[in-house]
Structures are given as C-alpha cells and as structure tokens.
Amino acid sequence: MCDICGCGEPGSYKIRKAGLDDPVEGGFEHSHPHGYDQGHIHDHNHSHHHPYSDDHDHNHSHNEDIIPGEMATGKRIINLGKDILEKNNLMAERNRGFFEAKEVFCINMVSSPGSGKTTLLEKTIVKLKDKFPVYVIEGDQQSMLDADRIAKLGIPVVQINTGLGCHLDANMVNKALKSFEIKSHSLLFIENVGNLVCPALFDLGETSRVLVMSVTEGDDKPVKYSAMFRSSHLCLINKTDLLPYVDFQMDSAVNNAAVMNPSLEFFKISAKTGEGMDLWFAWIIHNVSKINP
C-alpha cells in the first residue's frame, strides 16, 4: 500500500541496493485522486459478517431482489471460489522452483523486532561466506540500516522497504531476486520484517523458515504467536548470554513451542558471545550440501 495515505496504490514498496540512492524496483511516485485538503468523505455501503457458516447455507443471495437463476435484468452471479492467497502462493512456488533449479538454500528468517536477527546474520555470514556464495534480502518498513550493515561484509544485499506493509510477500522477493545475479549452489537469507503475526501467512518460496526468538521476550511467546511457530522449521533462541538477568524459563519456552509444532528443532544460541552458534552453522552447511551434494 501507499505509505503516504494507505490508499492501496501499487508500487508502494521499494527495493534498494546498498550504496545506491535510487530504488531499483518499486517506487512511491503516484498521484492521489483524493487530497487531504478536500476532506475525506466517502461512505461505503454497510457490510457485516456472519459468525458461522452453519447458521445458513452458502448458496444464498443477500439482497431480496437477487435470486439465483432469476436475477434482475443485467445482474448475474459469478461463483469464483478462489483462494485469496492464490497469487502469493503461485508466486511463492515460482520462487521455490527457481531455488530448486539453481540449488539455492533459501532461509526465511522471521522474528519479532529486536530479537537480534541482523547481528545473527552478520556473525553467520562472516563464518560462511568463504564456503559458498551468500546473498541477503533485507525486509524492513523503512531505512537502509540493515542492508548497509550487511553490505559492509562484502556480500550482495538488497533491501526491500515495505512502507506501511508489515511483511514481505512472494512478489517482492521475486523482484528482489532479479536485482542480483544469484550463483548456483549458494545460500540466500531473507530477513523478514520483524513481526510474528503477518509474515506467517505469506509463503515466500523459501526452503526453510527459521524463527528467531530471544530470551528477553518471554517464554510464553510460542503460545501467543502459535501460527508462526506452527509454520517454522527451526527455532533459534537467541541472547542466551542474558539468561542470568531475565525471568526466562528455557524448558517452558521449548515445551510451549514443541507442543504447537512437534517437528520444530531448537538451537539455543548467543550471537553476541558465539555460544551454541556452531550447531547453527553446521545445520546450514548440512542443508546447503544436501541440496548441493
């Protein structure tokens, strides 16, 4: 959506390369049919939702004058039955096909804000960049801060600014992919917008979804944000160096998450001190070599 007024104009996200001022894709330039100075009067028709489908059958029509098969002149019913996420899911599959063909191991990193994703990425890239090519797509609402940090490590990075958007979608990732030339047998990190709610719904085509939580967040997080925990493959519990100072019950956190997603794997790490990071590096190396034997 447009980040000026939320009006839903297209092209409201920006894809930028570190060191370049102009976006390589997307853009905010569009005119607004309505101005704030004119006031914003628009009445939309009433709408309502029905609590549950079993209160009535599905083949109803809502306005008295519209009866299926006996429509008022010039009116007709179109039965669509289309999944709202269809387009995103199709694009996600295209991305997935690209990763498979190129033998790219793609990690979608999701977390709440401040869990330490970017520091974790920096440490991981330094360790792995000599083993295989590493690429990063950064997702944030605003700024080039994260991309600039990653660019300092000398690897290709693209920043997607989502504006008011709270998540990355498969289309943004697809466009970002085209702005750098990804070599075969490589590793791609997508650092999603810090948000444990919305990104859960949007498949990006990733090979693996890695959830980063930190011990400063509370061990009840898996219960509160179960959709994200259900859809992830690996959970990194970061900032273990702070455990002596916070009321975080590690067993409780792991149990809460494991109940939501019995197949979820856990690594307890501190990106700052390096504790537990070897397991995480080994996990990546194993997975990259698995698709690239």
Added chain:
Amino acid sequence: MHELTLAMTIVDMVVEEAERSNAGTVQEIELEVGVLSGVNADALEFALSLAMRNTVLENAFVLIVQTKGSGRCNQCDRVFAMTEIWTTCPGCNMPAGEILSGDAMRIVSLVVNDQEEIDSFALK
C-alpha cells in the same frame, strides 16, 4: 495489519474477474474467512472499505461468512472443534496435529451488474 494487503489482493482479483466477464460494477461480494485463517474479520472489513474506493467495488455490499474450525489430534486421532489455532484436544489436551477446516480465505461469489445490459439500456 496484513488485512489491508489481503483486502487489496481481493480487490485486484475482483477487478480482474469483472474485466474478464465484462461486468460493469460489483453489487455484492461474498467472502469466506475461516476462524483459523489468521484473519480478523472486522479488520478485513475495515480494510476493504478503504481498498474498494474508486474501483468497480466502490458500492458493493460485503458479506463475510466465517467458517468453523476443526482439527485432528496427533495422539488419539480425535476430530474436534477449534475456535483458535491453539485450541487443544478435549481428550489429551494437545494442540491439533492437523487442521482439517477453518483455515481457508476465499472469494466465494460476486453479484455483478452487466456492463452490456447497462449499455444497451442506455442506447434505448
């Protein structure tokens, strides 16, 4: 917040369909939103009222039908009703291993005004 993205997607899909089927304006849209879909129906309705502006959906009546959720327990195979994604099995108190229904988000149907009919009336 993702409701606004979804609302915009819905509008795009409907505009595309209206063009394909040579419809004029959309009078009514029926959506199915499962209680386990991760979408808040109120937020979606509000987002739609914004996203529908200046489109063929401008004056459309929005009907959102929420569908019930159900899941199957991994431990005892029981099928049970779920009102939330974390609803646990009444038998063994475990979350559903598999969600069977209530996670869908679909555009069910549209009622459209026929563009050709409107034009032919105008000619008369």
